[in-house]
Amino acid sequence: MTRPYFSRERISHFELFDRHAGLAIKKMKERLRGGHAVDFQDVVSRFTLDSATQFLFGKCVQSLEDPLPYAYNDPCAPQLTKAQTVAEQFAEALAEAQRVIATRPRAARVWPLLELLGDKSAGPMRVVDAFLQPIIDEAVAKNRAARAQVKNGAVGSEEAEDHRTLLDHLVKITDDPVVLHDETVNILIAGKDTTAATLTFAIYMMCLNPHVFEQLRAEVLGTVGSQRSPTFDDIRNMKYLRAVINETLRLYAPVPYNFRVANRDTTLPNSDPRGPNVFIPKGTGWLDERLGKYFAVNPSIFAPFNAGPRICLGQQFAYNEMSFFLIRLAQNFSGMELDLAAQPPDARPPPEWAGAEGRKGLEKVVPKCHLTIYVHGGLWVKMIEADRET
Numbered sequence: 001m002t003r004p005y006f007s008r009e010r011i012s013h014f015e016l017f018d019r020h021a022g023l024a025i026k027k028m029k030e031r032l033r034g035g036h037a038v039d040f041q042d043v044v045s046r047f048t049l050d051s052a053t054q055f056l057f058g059k060c061v062q063s064l065e066d067p068l069p070y071a072y073n074d075p076c077a078p079q080l081t082k083a084q085t086v087a088e089q090f091a092e093a094l095a096e097a098q099r100v101i102a103t104r105p106r107a108a109r110v111w112p113l114l115e116l117l118g119d120k121s122a123g124p125m126r127v128v129d130a131f132l133q134p135i136i137d138e139a140v141a142k143n144r145a146a147r148a149q150v151k152n153g154a155v156g157s158e159e160a161e162d163h164r165t166l167l168d169h170l171v172k173i174t175d176d177p178v179v180l181h182d183e184t185v186n187i188l189i190a191g192k193d194t195t196a197a198t199l200t201f202a203i204y205m206m207c208l209n210p211h212v213f214e215q216l217r218a219e220v221l222g223t224v225g226s227q228r229s230p231t232f233d234d235i236r237n238m239k240y241l242r243a244v245i246n247e248t249l250r251l252y253a254p255v256p257y258n259f260r261v262a263n264r265d266t267t268l269p270n271s272d273p274r275g276p277n278v279f280i281p282k283g284t285g286w287l288d289e290r291l292g293k294y295f296a297v298n299p300s301i302f303a304p305f306n307a308g309p310r311i312c313l314g315q316q317f318a319y320n321e322m323s324f325f326l327i328r329l330a331q332n333f334s335g336m337e338l339d340l341a342a343q344p345p346d347a348r349p350p351p352e353w354a355g356a357e358g359r360k361g362l363e364k365v366v367p368k369c370h371l372t373i374y375v376h377g378g379l380w381v382k383m384i385e386a387d388r389e390t
Contacts, residue, residue, distance in 0.1 A: 002183060005169045006313050013055060013317075017324040018229055020050045023064045024325075025332050032383055037071045037339035039378035041200040044325070048196040049091055051321065052188050057135045058165040071380055075295035086131070093127035095370070098189065100124070102370040109308035114222035128185070136167065143171040168209050187314070189352070195318050195374040199325060200379050201252040202244060204365065207338045207381060213330070216244055220330040226386070235323045245322055249304040251359065256373050335384035338364055347377020
C-alpha cells in the first residue's frame with residue numbers, strides 16, 4: 001500500500017525540508033547568540049516531527065514554534081515555566097507510548113503481567129489519536145466526496161492528485177480506519193525518531209572529531225556554496241556526506257536491537273553453492289558459530305535499513321532528509337563543541353565506564369533506547385555561526 005508513494009518526487013521533498021530546517025536553525029541561532037547551550041537532540045526531534053506530520057498528513061504539529069528548553073544549569077531555566085502546548089503533549093505522548101511498547105518484547109511472555117491493571121499505552125495513545133483521528137476522518141470524507149463527484153461525472157484535479165499526502169494516497173486504497181491509523185502511526189514513528197537519532201549522533205561524533213566536520217563543511221561549501229539550497233544531484237554526488245551518515249549508522253544504529261525468531265523449522269541457503277543448506281530449528285532467535293562460518297561474506301552485513309523485501313520504505317527519504325539538514329547546518333555554522341557542563345548530572349557516563357572496551361570507555365554522553373536510540377538528558381552543544389557572505 002505504502003511503497004508506491006515513495007517515488008523520487010516524494011523522497012526529494014526539499015521544499016518541505018528547507019522550511020522546517022530553516023526554522024530549526026533560526027531557533028538555534030537565537031539561543032546560541034545569547035550565549036546559551038542548545039539541546040540539539042530536542043531541535044532535530046522537533047524538525048523530524050514537523051517534517052513527518054506535514055509529509056504524512058498535510059498538517060504540521062508545529063513543534064518548532066514552541067520555545068527551546070534551557071540547560072538545567074542555565075539561569076534562564078527557572079523562568080521557562082508554562083503549560084504544555086498541543087505539540088509538546090503530542091510529542092511526549094508518542095514517546096511514552098514507544099517506551100511502553102519497547103518494554104514488552106524485553107519482558108517476553110510475562111509482559112501482560114506488567115499491565116494487569118490496564119494497557120499502559122492507552123493513555124498516551126489517546127493524546128496521539130486526538131491529533132490524528134480528526135485528520136484521518138477528514139481525509140476519508142474528502143476522498144468519499146471526490147468519488148461521489150467522479151461518479152456524477154465531475155473530473156478530478158490533477159494538481160491535487162500530484163500534491164496529495166501519504167494519507168491521501170492511502171485513503172484511495174482503503175477507508176478502513178484501523179488500517180489507516182496503524183499505517184500512518186507506523187510510518188510516523190519510523191520516520192521521526194530514527195532520523196532524529198542519526199542526526200543527533202552525527203553531531204555528537206563530529207563534536208568529538210572536529211576534523212570530520214571541517215572536511216564535511218569543505219565538501220558542502222565546494223558543492224553547494226554557503227547559501228544555495230542543495231538539489232537531489234548535489235546530495236547524490238557528496239560522497240563524504242554519505243560516508244558521515246553511514247559511519248554514524250554503523251556506530252549508533254537507530255534501532256539497536258531486533259527480534260527475529262523462526263516460527264517453523266526451515267533452512268537458509270549456504271553462501272557456498274557447493275555446501276548444504278543450513279538448518280534453522282523452530283524457535284531459533286539467532287545463529288551461533290555458524291554465523292561466521294556460513295554468512296561472514298554476506299554483502300548485507302551493514303543493513304541499518306534492513307534488506308530484502310522488508311527493506312525500509314523510507315530509506316532514501318531519510319538519507320535525503322538527513323543530508324539536507326546537515327548541509328544547511330554546515331552552511332550556517334563553522335564549528336561546534338559539546339557543552340558537557342550543561343549535561344544533567346544524572347545523564348553523564350558513570351565513573352566505572354572509564355577505561356572500558358569499545359565505545360563505552362570513550363562516551364561523553366549516555367546512549368539509551370526505547371524503540372530507537374537516543375541520548376539520555378539530551379545533547380547539549382554550542383556552535384559558531386558562520387560568515388555567509390560568499
